[in-house]
Structures are given as structure tokens and as C-alpha cells.
Amino acid sequence: MFVCVCNALTEQDVEDAIIKGGVRTPGGIYHHFGTEPQCGLCEATLRTMINAATRQAAEERAPRHDGGERKSTRAAASPRPATARCEA
Numbered sequence: 001m002f003v004c005v006c007n008a009l010t011e012q013d014v015e016d017a018i019i020k021g022g023v024r025t026p027g028g029i030y031h032h033f034g035t036e037p038q039c040g041l042c043e044a045t046l047r048t049m050i051n052a053a054t055r056q057a058a059e060e061r062a063p064r065h066d067g068g069e070r071k072s073t074r075a076a077a078s079p080r081p082a083t084a085r086c087e088a
């Protein structure tokens, strides 16, 4: 599904840019794909996806205090929010 309709960026594109590419701003997402914001309606969604992925990565890096082994919850807690709709 498209997150940014104007630039044809899918959820998978954006997740890859965040997780594999280390992009941490909506502007960085556009830059990563050689695009620019058009209508801007996707910016809040991009920010939400970045925040969710950043929070998830921090939780996975944080030491546990119960001595147990941390298991990834990335698949269970996808940072995929509702997508923006472009009316332009």
C-alpha cells in the first residue's frame, strides 16, 4: 500500500529506508528516494513510522533487568500506521 501517493512510496519502501537505510526524518525519506514532498499529506505518517521504528530499535538495544533474553517484536508490532490519502 502506498504511504506517499505523490511519490509512489510504499510502506515497504519506507520501512526499508528507516530500518536498513537509517533514515530518521520525513525529509530524509524523500531524499533517500530522490524525491521531494509534493502535497505533504504523508509527512505525519512518515513521522509516525520513523518514531515507531526508532522506539522499537531502542527497546531492542536496551538491557533487560530480569536476565532474560530479549526477543524481537518487530514482526508483531509493525510500525505501519494508517496511510495518508492524497486528494490532490
Ligand code: FES
Pocket (backbone or CB within 6 Å): 003, 004, 005, 006, 007, 036, 037, 038, 039, 040, 041, 042, 043, 084, 085, 086
Ligand atoms: S507528498 Fe506524499 S502523499 Fe503527497
